[in-house]
Structures are given as structure tokens and as C-alpha cells.
Amino acid sequence: MSETFELTPKELGRFLWRQLTSMRTALLLLLLLVVVSIPGSVLPQQNIDAFGVNQWIEDSPTLGNILLKLGFFNVFSSVWFSAVYLLLLISLVGCILPRSVKHYRALKTQPPAAPANFERLTQFENIELNLPFAAYADQVSEGLVKNKWRVRVNQEKNYIAAEKGYLREVGNLAFHLAVVGIILAVGVGVLFSYRGQMLVREGTAVASTPTQFSSLSFGTAVSVSDLPAITVRLNKFKAEFERGEVQRGAARVFAADVSVQTATDTRDLIIEVNKPLRIDGSKWFLVGHGYAPRVEVTNAEGEIIFSDSVIMLPRDGNFSSEGAIKLPNGENGLGFITAFLPTADFSGQPISIFPSPDNPVLLLAAWQGDLGLDSGVPQNIFRLDVEGLERVGLSSIRPGETWELPGKLGSVKFVGVERFVTFDVARSPGGPWALGFSILALIGLISGLYVRSRRIWLKQLPDGSYQIGALSRSDQPGLESDLKLLKQLCSAAEEKS
């Protein structure tokens, strides 16, 4: 057995490190990152479309459950996705730090000596100069320095070397470091962020306390106590839709007129889709809306037992909406399955044909019995479970109309159309950092791509003739002008002597 193939752990570690930080590995990791991202866009993802995920798994349970276990419905926080990008991150750091050190040293040392053979350079030519080297040395190097070149003159070997464009590598390094910065800012930012959603009906107010959110999640480093104390009251929500023939029904205007109350003051303002409310480090985004018809229910004795607006979840682009009203009362509970159609059309299945309330109709199916609300099992407030209930009747009413329930159970009045909006409430403190690094990355990228890094030389050969040459260290054109400058400086020196 040959000893040369045996590696000590240290050597092995070094070998692996070198492999990991090689450009080829970085390249492969980049390609791998592309490959592992694709399922995240093709399959529904739990954090975006939980409903779609359930649907998918219901449709093909065997494959679905395997994919679920493997993290395919949560690609961007899966182990394998994280592994690829962490490796890339390490590779990046391992590659960039040594390069930064090397470039820093290069900035402190002189430009490299003239190569023995100019034929290998990007460009070179023989030029006609008649004076000895010393006659050019000072003048030319001064001229180059004036033109911001870094210059090295060697009077023994008779050459001038000059280099320019150090910002190219600086830019490249800054770009790569900034990429690391962006990834860190985003990663760390998540720890300090929270995000929640709440529904607010017109004429009501919500406070940013956990119970008022329909969903709420916190990063590891924040908790409920970090929520700012704010109350937002929705005075009025304005929505307008396209009425012309082209793109009929498409959204045109959404604006929530709110009163915002903090510990210190109260303000009236408008929240729009691209204009979130920024307050106490949190932001309130208008992300959705729908209808909340106001309903009044009276019991057999003529007493009002319910009077409120009822949120109905939109089911399609024309806001055919569904919901439920639950009025528990032991064995004599009343429940309604409700549908709201802002512009009702009864030519087929009842459906809404336009998102604005042009012809609003409320459909009600009444059920009686024990609604089971006291059983302690949490219920979906938008859905009535009719098992064990007795059917009372069906009706459709317009604003102002009242439906007398059969069997003298009471009546239901559709008082009027009101709306609700959905707010996303979020804090994402990594943002400014990520933004700063992104701008740095962009500047670095541009200088890394477009700064011309090049070296030029003037050399007197042993036979007394002169050569100039240039080496381009980028793919940008323009060496001719550098050589021209060198020639001009030579002729200027000649004239002076």
C-alpha cells in the first residue's frame, strides 16, 4: 500500500476546505440552488397557500404524504434547501476572505515587473525611441502618476510598470461580501420579526392584542410584549371596480379610512394598498376586504337577540361570500348559513356578477337545535355544522327587508351592507440592513463588471530598442487608449530633452 494516499485528518480537512471554497464548487452549489428552488414554485407551499397543500395531499395522498415528509411543501425552510445555501455561504466566505487579504496586500506592493516576453500580453508593439531609458523614466512615470496609475520604475532593468483599476477587484469583493450581508440580514431579521393578520369591520375598532389577531407568529427573539399598543378603528372602506367593458370588475380603488390611537395621540388617516401605515415600528398593510352585512335577529317574543355586522368570506372575484351566524340557546339554538351576493344574479345558480353592491342579496338557511358551542370543541366561525340540527327554512332578502321565520320562531332583518378589511400587521427589522447591503452589492457589481483592470509596461530591450505592452485583466475594451497615453508621454519626454 502506498503511503502517499494516506491523509492525516488535518490534511483531509484542508483538502475538503479547499474543495469547498473553489470556484467550481461554488458554481455547482449555485446550480444546485437553482434545482432545489424549483419545487418551491411548482408545488403549493405551506406558508403561502396552506389550503392548496391540503388539497394536493387529499388528491394524491400517497405521494402527497411522502412529499410532505420530505419538506417539499415547505421547500424554503427545508433541511436540504438550507444545507445548500449554508454550504454556499461558507464557500463564499472561505473564498472571499483570503482574496480580500491578497488584494489588500497587492494594494500595498508595487505593480509587477515587466514580463520577459511581451508576446504573451493582450497587446504589445515595438516603438521607435532614440534616447536612453533614463531620459524617459522620470517624465513618463510622472505623467502616469498624474493620470492616476500606480507606477514602478526599474532603472537597472530599464522598464516602467504601471497598473490601474484596483477598484475592479474591490468591487467584486464588496459584491460578494454584500451577498453574505444580505443573507445574514434576512436570516437574523426573521428572528426579530412578527407578523399577524386581523379582520376589522366598518365602525369597529381593533387593538393590537393577541386575541384580536386571526393569525399571529413571532420570530424567536420577540414576543407578545413587543407588539405596540395601538387601536385601529375602521371608519369607512372605499372600494371601486372597473365598470367599462375592458377588464370589467377589476379592482380600481381600495382605501381604508381609519382612526389610529396610540398611547399618546389619535390620528385620522387613509391606508391604501401601496401606502401602509407605519407606526411604532410596526406596519399595517391593507391586504384584503369583503362584505359584512348588518343583520338583526328577533326571537319569538319580539326581543332583539342579535344585532351586528357579520363577516362573510369572499369566494370568488365578484365577491359571492359565505358565512354563518350562530345564536346558541341550549336546545333552542338558532343557526344560519349565510351567503351574500353584492350583485345578485338568479338566472342560474345564485351568484354575484359584479364586486360592487349594485343588487345586494342575503341568502339565509335557518337551522334550529343545539349548536354545540358549549361543548368546548373549537368551531369555525364562518361555517355552521348542521349535524343534529333541524332545518327551519330558506330565504333571500334585500336591505331593509325582514324574513319572518316559519313556526313563529322570530325574524331576521337585513339592515344594510357594510364591509370589512384585512390588515397584515408586521415588523421586519432586517429590512434596512438588507437594503443597505443590496445597494452595496449593486455598486460592487457594477464596479466589478465595468472597471477596467489593466497593466502596462515600457521596456528597453538589451539591443536598445523599445517595446510597450498591455495586459487586460477584464473583458472591457480600451487598451489602445492606454498604450496611446504611454506613447504620448514618451514623445513628450523626447521633445523636452
Added chain:
Amino acid sequence: MDLGIVSNWSILISSIFLTLATYVSFIKLIGSKNPAKFAKLSIFFTYLATFILTVGVVTRGIAAARAPWGNMYEYAIAGTLAVLVVYLIIARKQDISGIAVLVLMPALLSLGLAQTVLYVAVSDLVPALKSGWLVIHVASAIIAGGGFSLGFAFAIGQLIASKSNSNFAKKLPSENDLELLSYRTTAWGFAVWTFAVLAGAIWAEEAWGRFWGWDPKETWALITWIAYAAYLHARVTVGWRNKAAVLAIIGYVSYIFNFFGVNILFDGLHSYGGL
């Protein structure tokens, strides 16, 4: 006068000139007696097509009273214009008539698709798009596409020039020239694309409260970006020049997929295609 109609007519007329330009450069390729003349003629028609298309885009913008890139039809039109402009800028400096067909044919295809499948009449925007960021973010994505398209055409030319000895291959610029052209256009596109993605992230934060949410459009924008970053690395890896060209092509495919595929196949926050 209805400017929307003027825009439609301009775009139609532009595609006629573009057809002529494509046809002429095709004749030049398959062997004409006077290639230089045909090359000139093709460029002439391309100028006409570009000019009239500019009129089409501008009048569309005036008619809609906003930036003329708010739905798929408009992206396709403005995107084609960006491609033609980049093509003409390069053609002024260098003879690239050999690959003209590779640029003009897709441009024509895109104009044709726009006018048939994607067409929507002038209309207002949904509230989510009413933002100054629309101008910056989408315009830069479209401009980047101009660079990517040319980079793609040059990359294909490069692969043909390196692999084939056909008559067609002989009429192309040299493999080295094509490689350099492909790099320059792609790298330029990459820088602009970086900016576009960045602007998009800022806008997303403003509109939806997060910079990045792995929406399909965002995911594919990143995939495109990474594919091109891989291209830039492959290019400086010894012996990978042709593999790099393949990466430039992959990057372009994902750019195009992000436009057609994502708008049509996936349902995400970016569903503004208008189809």
C-alpha cells in the same frame, strides 16, 4: 383621435417591417449575391420597425395615462422594443448581421403573440400596481431582458460557431467575438436585473409587508439571477466556455418562463397578466 387605436396600428405596422427585416436577413444568410446590401437593408427595416414600435409604446402610455407596462400584452410590446434597441445599439458598432435572424425572429414572435393571444385594450390598473415602483421595477426588468435576449442569441451563435462547420457557421462572427458579445450583453443585463429584483423587493415590502415571500414570480426571478451568476462564474472557469454558453441559455429560458410560464401556470400575488 383615439391614441389607443394609433398604438395598435403602429404595433401592427411595426411587425410588418420587422417581418421584412427578418426575411431579408434570412435571405442574406442562406446565400445571396450581395450580402452586404441585404445586411444593410435588414438594418434599415429594423430601424423603421423600432421607430414605429416606439410610437406604439408611447401612444399606448399616453392613452392609458400611465407607464405602458401594466399587463402581459404591454410587457411583451415594451420588451420587444428593448430587445430591438439593444440590438441596434450593438449593430452600430459591430457587424452582427450573422445572428440577426436569432434576434429578429423571437422579437417578431413576441410581437405576434402580443397582438393575438395577449391583447387587451387600454385599461386602468389594479390598485396593487398603482405605485411609482411599477415604473422602476418593471422597466428595469424589461431593459434587462433586452440584454439577456441578445446574450442568448450570441450564446447560441457561439455554440454553433464552435461545433459546426456548416455554411451558416462560417457566416457568423468568430467564436471569440460571439463569446465576448454574449458576455457583455449578459453581464449588462445581469446588473440591470439585479437592480430590478432589488427594486421589486423594496416594492414588495411596501405593498405586502415583506421583502421576500417566495411567491412564484419572486422564486423564478431568483432562479434567473442565480443561473446568470453561475454563468458569470462558469465563464472564468478554465475549459467551461461552452458550458457557460449553455448556462446563459438556461438563464434566458428561466427569464422567459418567469414571464409566460409563471403568469399563466401559477397563481400568486403577481397575477397581473390581465388574461
